[in-house]
Amino acid sequence: MAEHVLLRHRDIPEIGNLEVYLEHGGFEAFKTAVTKQTPEEVIEVVKASGLRGRGGAAFPTGLKWAFLADEMPRYVAVNADESEPGTFKDREIMEGNPFQFLEGIAICAYAARANLAYIYARGEFWDLAGDLQEKIDELRSRGLIGEKLFGTEYSLDIRLHYGAGAYICGEESAMLESLEGKLGMPRLRPPFPTVKGLFAKPTVVNNVETLANVPPIMTNGAQWYRSFGTEKSSGVKVFCLSGHVEKPDNYELPLGTTFRQLIFEHGGGILGGRQIKAILPAGASAAILPATDDVLDTPMDYESLPKVGSTLGSASIIVLDETVNIAWAEYKITRFFEHESCGKCTPCREGTYWMLHVLERFNGGEGVHNAADEDIDLLASVADGIQGKCLCALGEFAAAAVAAGVERFRSDFELRVVNGR
């Protein structure tokens, strides 16, 4: 793509500087919204753009904003708890193009009739969030956020809140619990956050990348945004490419770009010229795919991935080459979920624990006996014991990862049974 919509710092290196951002039309969209548009008009533009949540769930953004319950005060809670293995896009947006992200929050807050927005940044983003705080202070001193903006009655404040190391806090209701000073554990829904969110008030929860899309949509219009991507998955997406590729990085491309284009045209192909074996399209949180020609030619959009048996999620593509035994990859993934399970739902807490212990048999855990044939089916059975039985998606992801690994790469597990680990 000639020009970036989100990663604009790659075209305009100093755009993280407020003066430069303003020179390039920054905060015009927010000012126009506050002074000339009603919140409903803003929501209509975002709805018409087809923008969907970029955190993984792909819920239509404008529709979410329109769902807010008729109660005040309302809040915006920004999910900057980027922790999915293989995902590093929100970080680049906040580091490189911070003001576009902050303007997106401001427009969202205006559309939501909220006067206060919290950014929930993972604690590990300490340095990044420190910089972001300075940018927020700069906006306040320039009168771009604060009291009675642009001579209207509208006021807005943006505040930072640091997480402290818990993947589960990327799940929206767990994030709200954590922001309230509680254990980051998911809530039973309904009610959804748009009805009872932060401090039990109507709340919009959006991901960093989602909000960074909003200023250019307001500036250039919904039809312009729809000129990128596909009919149902409109717009651009930052694809995070990692693992066995020559050039692991973020790539901003239209939704509907194929895996083959991303991995071979943009990512420089497989590390060391080896053969590609498998793809994890959404970090640890999607079913693993064998890298067949059909899969490689699948467009990366929200509708096409389910047709080949996976999901796009946050579009964090981890590439595995021919040297990887999938029993090992599933062990690493399960180790992650076992560590990150919050413990609230028994099937997830116990199931991830037992899947990890069985997977250790395939991977040389200390003092663990070698895997036997029946362990392969035992894994699938424990995964089945988790699926559909938990409050949030974490357990679901953990189970789907193992179930798909066993189903699609059974011979890798059998190899470890025969040859040891």
Add this chain to the structure above:
Amino acid sequence: MLVDKHQAEIEAIIERYPIEHKRAAVMPLLYLAQREYGYLPQEAIDEVAGLLDLDPTQVGGLVRFYTLYHEKPGGKYRIQICTDLPCALRGAEAFAEEMGEELGIAVNETTEDGLFTVEHVMCLAACHRAPMFQVQEVDGIHYHEDQTIETARAWIQAVREAQADG
């Protein structure tokens, strides 16, 4: 006492949240306490609980739930190496092992001089710059990306020299 030394900062933290929901200030206050004490002993937990009218058990639960809060003292520099799948595909496990050898300690151990603790952690959103680690100190967390054992060794050496120079 935290409140004697940091009253203005404590008030500023609590003001960031609606007055009827001041419990929300617990996480930033725990970071403040950890900065003061180096870790979170029971005394610190009790103080934070007192500031927010919470039960110390509730605050202790949070300390144990979130990985960046530490109940036990560790090295001045906690070296937290990501060994999750994307990093592991790019040599993070071998790198982590070399780091342990370099420092002469096993995972979760602290060097005798009290400077370094090595921990293996989950994804830090730096998969494209593996191997990598972050260093948690009392006053912040800093990333070290695109690492080799040579670059890491140079950093360790620099820390030791700075320490020796006092």
